[in-house]
Amino acid sequence: MTKVKSLADLKKMKESLQAKIDLREKGDAAENLIQIKVAMATCGIASGAKNVMEFLLEELEKRGINAVITQTGCMGYCYAEPTIEVKLPNADPVVFGYVDTKKADEIIEKYIKNGELVDGIIPVNYESIDNK
Amino acid sequence: MHLLICGGTGCKASASDAIAEKLKTELEGNNLQNEVQVIMTGCFGFCEKGPIVKVLPDNTFYTQVKPEDASEIVKEHVIKGRKVERLLYVDPAKKATIEDSKHMGFYRKQMRIALRNCGFINPENIDEYIAREGYQALGKVLTEYTPQQTIDIIKKSGLRGRGGGGFPTGLKWEIASKNAADQKYVVCNADEGDPGAFMDRSILEGDPHSVIEAMAICGYCIGANKGLVYIRAEYPLAIKRLKIAIDQAREYGLLGNDIFGTGFNFDIELRYGAGAFVCGEETALIHSMEGLRGEPSNKPPFPAQSGYMGKPTNVNNVETFANVPAIILKGADWYSSIGTEKSKGTKVFALAGKINNVGLIEVPMGITLREVIFEIGGGIKNGKKFKAVQTGGPSGGCLTEKHLDTPIDFDNLIAAGSMMGSGGMIVMDEDDCMVSVAKFYLDFTVEESCGKCSPCRIGNKRLYELLERITKGDGTMEDLERLRNLSTVIKDTSLCGLGQTSPNPVLSTLDNFYHEYVAHVVDKKCPSGQCKSLMQYVIDPEACVGCTACARNCPVNAISGERKKPHEINPAICIKCGACIEKCKFDAISIK
Numbered sequence: 001m002t003k004v005k006s007l008a009d010l011k012k013m014k015e016s017l018q019a020k021i022d023l024r025e026k027g028d029a030a031e032n033l034i035q036i037k038v039a040m041a042t043c044g045i046a047s048g049a050k051n052v053m054e055f056l057l058e059e060l061e062k063r064g065i066n067a068v069i070t071q072t073g074c075m076g077y078c079y080a081e082p083t084i085e086v087k088l089p090n091a092d093p094v095v096f097g098y099v100d101t102k103k104a105d106e107i108i109e110k111y112i113k114n115g116e117l118v119d120g121i122i123p124v125n126y127e128s129i130d131n132k
Numbered sequence: 133m134h135l136l137i138c139g140g141t142g143c144k145a146s147a148s149d150a151i152a153e154k155l156k157t158e159l160e161g162n163n164l165q166n167e168v169q170v171i172m173t174g175c176f177g178f179c180e181k182g183p184i185v186k187v188l189p190d191n192t193f194y195t196q197v198k199p200e201d202a203s204e205i206v207k208e209h210v211i212k213g214r215k216v217e218r219l220l221y222v223d224p225a226k227k228a229t230i231e232d233s234k235h236m237g238f239y240r241k242q243m244r245i246a247l248r249n250c251g252f253i254n255p256e257n258i259d260e261y262i263a264r265e266g267y268q269a270l271g272k273v274l275t276e277y278t279p280q281q282t283i284d285i286i287k288k289s290g291l292r293g294r295g296g297g298g299f300p301t302g303l304k305w306e307i308a309s310k311n312a313a314d315q316k317y318v319v320c321n322a323d324e325g326d327p328g329a330f331m332d333r334s335i336l337e338g339d340p341h342s343v344i345e346a347m348a349i350c351g352y353c354i355g356a357n358k359g360l361v362y363i364r365a366e367y368p369l370a371i372k373r374l375k376i377a378i379d380q381a382r383e384y385g386l387l388g389n390d391i392f393g394t395g396f397n398f399d400i401e402l403r404y405g406a407g408a409f410v411c412g413e414e415t416a417l418i419h420s421m422e423g424l425r426g427e428p429s430n431k432p433p434f435p436a437q438s439g440y441m442g443k444p445t446n447v448n449n450v451e452t453f454a455n456v457p458a459i460i461l462k463g464a465d466w467y468s469s470i471g472t473e474k475s476k477g478t479k480v481f482a483l484a485g486k487i488n489n490v491g492l493i494e495v496p497m498g499i500t501l502r503e504v505i506f507e508i509g510g511g512i513k514n515g516k517k518f519k520a521v522q523t524g525g526p527s528g529g530c531l532t533e534k535h536l537d538t539p540i541d542f543d544n545l546i547a548a549g550s551m552m553g554s555g556g557m558i559v560m561d562e563d564d565c566m567v568s569v570a571k572f573y574l575d576f577t578v579e580e581s582c583g584k585c586s587p588c589r590i591g592n593k594r595l596y597e598l599l600e601r602i603t604k605g606d607g608t609m610e611d612l613e614r615l616r617n618l619s620t621v622i623k624d625t626s627l628c629g630l631g632q633t634s635p636n637p638v639l640s641t642l643d644n645f646y647h648e649y650v651a652h653v654v655d656k657k658c659p660s661g662q663c664k665s666l667m668q669y670v671i672d673p674e675a676c677v678g679c680t681a682c683a684r685n686c687p688v689n690a691i692s693g694e695r696k697k698p699h700e701i702n703p704a705i706c707i708k709c710g711a712c713i714e715k716c717k718f719d720a721i722s723i724k
Contacts, residue, residue: 003385005393007271010262017263023134024188024252040213068189070133071213 026068034067034112035093037085041074048100049082055101056084059108067112077122086111097122133168133210136186138251140175140337141330141369143183147199148172151183154202159210168210174338176251177492178238181221186251191232194219224488224510238489241508243470245478246294246331246454247494250338255373258380261341267386269460270345270352274394279309279353286353286456288464290476295321295412295449296527296553297629298475298542301456308354308436308446316356317445318347319435320453321417322363322370325409326525327576328484329556332450334492335480336363336370339454340377344400346456348387351398354446359400362417364407374402409526409580412554413628414439414447416582427584428628449554451480471497475541479552485522485559486513495540502536505559516561520644524553526573526580527633529640530566549640551633565662566645567652570637571599577634588631591622595638604665607653616642661723664708668724673698675720682712682721 004010026033038044038053053071060067077083080097086107087093096107097120110116137143137152152170159165176184181195185205192215194205201219208214220229221236233239244250253260261267273282287302308316320343324332336343347359363371378400381387389397403421410416411426418440420426439445455477459467468476475497481504482492488510495504501521505511512518520530529550531538538544542552560569574596583589598615601607619635619642626632642649651659658666671682671691678696683689690706693699701712701721713721 004267005385007268007275007392010267010271010392013259014262014265014268017259021253021260021263024136026189037213040211042212070190071210073212073214 023068026066032089034065034089035087036067036069037072037087038069039073039075039077039081039083039085040071041078043074043078044081044083047081051101052082052084052099052104055104056108059105063108065108065112080122083122088112088115091115095122096120134188135168135170135205135210136173136188136251137170138174138176138182138184139172139255140179140182140334141367142175142179144369146183148183150199151185151197151202154199155185155206158203158206162206162211164206164210171254172256173252174250174255175334175492177242177247177334177494178236178489179492180488180490184251185219186233191234193221193230193233193236195221237507237510238491238493241495241499241503242493243478243496244494245458245467245470246335246342246451246480247338247492248458249342250334250492253339255338255340256376258341258377258384261339265461266341266457267345267381269457270348270386271392273349273352273460274392274396279355282349282353282460283309285460285464289459289467290464290471290474291452291455291459291467292475292542293449294451294455294479294554296524296551298552301448301452304436304448305350305353305446307434308356308444311437311444313444315358315441315443316354317440317443318350318354318356318359319414319417319421319440319445319447320347320359320361320363321412321414321447321449322361322367323405323407323412323417324364324367324450324554325407325412325580326527326554326556328558329482329525329554331480331482331492331555333367333370335450335454336367337373340370340374341381342457343374343450343453344377344381344387346453347400348391348398349456349460350446350448350453352396354444356446357397357399359398360403360421360440361400362403362405362411362421365404366407371402371404378402408582409576410582410628410630413630416628417447418445425582427582428630430627451555472539472541472544474543479540479555481555481557483509483557483559485557486516486561486564487511487559488513497541498539500537500539501531504540504557505536509559512559512561516563518559519562519564520560520566520569522550522558522560522569522573522637523556524551524633524636525556526576527551527629527636528553528556529636530560530569530644531640532644549643550636563660563662565603565658565660566641566648567599567603567658568662570641571596571603573637574599574634577630581630581634585625585627585631587622587625588627588634591618591626592631592634594618595622595635599638602649602652603658603663605652605656605663607649609650609653612642612646612649612653667708668703669701669706669708669712670722670724671699671701672720672722675718677718677720679717681715681717685711685715687711 082099083097085095110118155170185194185197283306291301292298408426411420413428416426416428435445478494480494522530578592581588622635676698683691690702
């Protein structure tokens with residue numbers, strides 16, 4: 001049992017507890033954050049989308065990147081699974097194919113951090129289904 | 133991914149506990165219990181379509197979920213990322229499904245301050261409250277401000293009592309702080325009694341810590357180390373969550389002695405009320421807590437001078453308290469920028485009656501009734517015509533079409549002949565008889581009058597009898613005059629707020645729907661077809677084919693006639709039950 005002895009104590013507690021409800025706060029302000037959708041239909045899961053999702057969840061938190069990661073259904077590019085859609089704030093969404101953990105690492109380092117495009121974008125004229 | 137499930141009384145009654153359990157088992161079955169959290173929260177406010185399950189971070193809003201849907205939600209939404217279409221909310225006007233809460237008309241116009249954590253955090257876990265800056269307002273006040281500085285912030289914010297009276301909260305605190313005594317008390321009035329109002333219950337169920345924190349802040353300001361929550365015993369879930377919250381706050385040292393190492397002591401106890409309406413009046417409430425009869429007494433002395441056990445006492449309503457931590461953290465200027473000139477901030481309303489979206493909403497002061505009823509509330513049920521809205525419960529009045537564009541605040545509602553009250557809003561459509569509505573409220577006040585003063589005890593009973601006569605068709609035009617005179621006398625001479633406001637429903641319906649009263653008295657007709665005594669069931673001989681279905685189903689044998697010949701109803705025997713109308717396949721029976 002910890003007692004809160006001072007306001008500084010409470011603020012420290014708040015910081016460490018923040019992560020617990022972080023996801024909910026982000027849901028409230030999703031438009032301003034990096035949004036990543038991992039295609040998790042049968043085809044995606046069979047090709048290892050679950051590992052990629054876990055990798056993204058862990059690594060983004062470790063590297064201190066504020067992002068909302070959700071799963072979605074089959075995007076239709078079953079030949080290129082696992083696929084992920086990345087939407088940076090104020091940018092059009094981009095879909096990457098054949099994403100394994102190595103590719104995911106590259107996407108985080110290059111595209112998410114610096115906005116540099118990396119290989120594997122499919123197709124060039126992609127539009128998120130939300131906009132249709 | 134988080135799955136939020138409403139754990140308010142309404143949704144719990146529709147098996148939200150079972151849904152949460154089923155979701156947990158399903159997730160475990162798929163080995164997802166570490167990735168997906170299931171959290172019971174307070175009320176989302178959208179009670180009409182409960183139980184609600186909200187999926188985050190994508191804000192998917194599932195309505196009327198049943199335990200058997202849990203497996204589909206997990207298999208489709210959680211695992212495959214496909215939304216379960218059939219559980220999504222359907223906009224009644226556009227007939228289109230809406231995927232997430234952000235696009236629902238119900239939430240778009242709302243602004244949540246008092247309800248900021250309801251439907252967002254787990255009310256039984258203090259950590260989630262702390263993660264939302266909980267208890268920081270208390271810490272800030274204790275370490276950075278003097279009591280007077282804190283009172284000045286509340287005064288400057290313009291916060292007014294949300295229990296009905298609308299007295300400035302900062303001023304109330306200041307008066308209590310200036311009365312020196314060896315012992316003072318902070319009381320939270322959770323004796324919510326208006327029929328159809330449930331905002332206080334929802335706050336205590338959904339965010340109990342915000343009330344506890346605000347009571348401690350108030351204690352610091354007025355110099356009290358003891359807080360009491362007067363809560364009605366028929367709110368078991370609110371009591372349970374409040375108890376859990378108090379225990380957790382004590383465990384963390386946020387209640388008790390030497391809070392934040394500042395030497396300030398404060399603790400809270402609960403006191404249960406038996407659900408008497410009059411005990412929402414602060415002097416009656418205090419007497420009830422003292423173990424005396426729940427009767428009001430004359431003011432002065434005000435509770436701030438001599439309240440609980442004869443000591444200075446500050447009484448505030450639940451919703452008022454829930455606003456306080458937000459004001460301290462965000463500042464008086466922020467709060468006073470919301471609302472109208474004399475009514476600052478937001479107000480929680482409980483929408484009930486003939487409205488599509490029954491539920492709990494919080495809107496900025498100054499919004500119009502039209503926006504509340506037609507945009508947030510989704511309009512009138514079954515496409516009927518709007519007739520009136522009753523605000524302020526049994527103490528308020530009925531507002532009509534012509535008031536729809538009036539900005540809602542304390543003063544405008546009073547000017548329109550009603551009042552803010554605690555925030556109940558009961559919507560009526562063309563089928564509601566306004567004389568019966570007035571009678572319904574009088575029935576309530578007659579029942580709830582404590583009997584101490586005669587205008588209220590006897591006067592209200594006489595008002596009720598007059599209304600009863602009118603609805604039976606025995607009223608006269610003199611009765612209408614008598615109603616008005618008696619109402620004025622009761623208002624002027626009653627001891628407490630109950631009697632002073634109980635004739636309001638009569639007066640406002642007399643003002644706005646005088647023609648309906650006249651129709652009852654002169655034509656002996658109820659225009660809305662609600663008053664049974666004034667109705668007559670008639671068979672149209674042209675349409676009747678003599679099938680005898682009505683006669684066979686009449687419970688009192690009031691219908692006679694030969695087979696294949698038109699039948700007749702004997703009005704002397706008919707009890708107007710409506711069984712014949714239901715059975716007639718030829719629409720030959722009507723009400724006149």
